[in-house]
Amino acid sequence: NAGVTQTPKFRILKIGQSMTLQCTQDMNHNYMYWYRQDPGMGLKLIYYSVGAGITDKGEVPNGYNVSRSTTEDFPLRLELAAPSQTSVYFCASSYPRQGAYPRLSPLHFGNGTRLTVT
C-alpha cells in the first residue's frame, strides 16, 4: 500500500497561473480532505469529500476547486494563483469502519505539496 500520494512535492507559480495538486489513495477510503498549513497556524480545511461525486467546502475554500470522480482521486485546483495561497498543502483520507462515525476515524496524510506563488 502506497497510502496517500501527493504530487508535486514542490511548485513555484507566478501570480495568475493555474495548477492542479494531485492526490490519490489506494486504501479504498471514502473520505478525503485537503488542508493547508501556514506558518504558526494549525491545519485549515479547504475542501472535503465523503465519496465519489460528493464534495463540500471547508473553512478556507476561496480560490480553490475540487472534484471527486473516483474513490481514489481528489485533485485540488487553483485557478488564479495569488501570493496568499503560498502554503504547504496536505491531502488526507479516512475510512469509517462500518457502524463507526467518520470523525472518529484517524486521518491518513500525504507527504504534502509546498507551493510558492510569486
Add this chain to the structure above:
Amino acid sequence: ILNVEQSPQSLHVQEGDSTNFTCSFPSSNFYALHWYRWETAKSPEALFVMTLNGDEKKKGRISATLNTKEGYSYLYIKGSQPEDSATYLCAFVPGNEKLTFGTGTRLTIIP
C-alpha cells in the same frame, strides 16, 4: 472560530527524561479529540482518537488522557528517545463540525 491551543509551542527534553504537554479545547459540544505525531519531512501520523471523559490511551511509551469537562488533554512521553523528536498535533472535533487542529508542540530530544 474554535480555539484549540497547544502548550508549550516547543520544548527541549534530555534523552531519557519524561515529558508532557497540553491541548486545550472548548469544553462544550465535545465529540472527539485526535492526537497526531508529525516528524520532519514526513506526514502526520495518528496516535490516538479519544472520546470519553477520563479516558486514557497508551501506545508504547506515549500515553494520553482526556478531560472533556474542563477542556484539556495531556500527552505524556516516558523515557524520551531521539526518535520522539517531532511536532505533536491535537485536533478537536465538536458535535457537528469538522476537526479543528491546534498549532502543535514541537518536541526536540537532546541526546
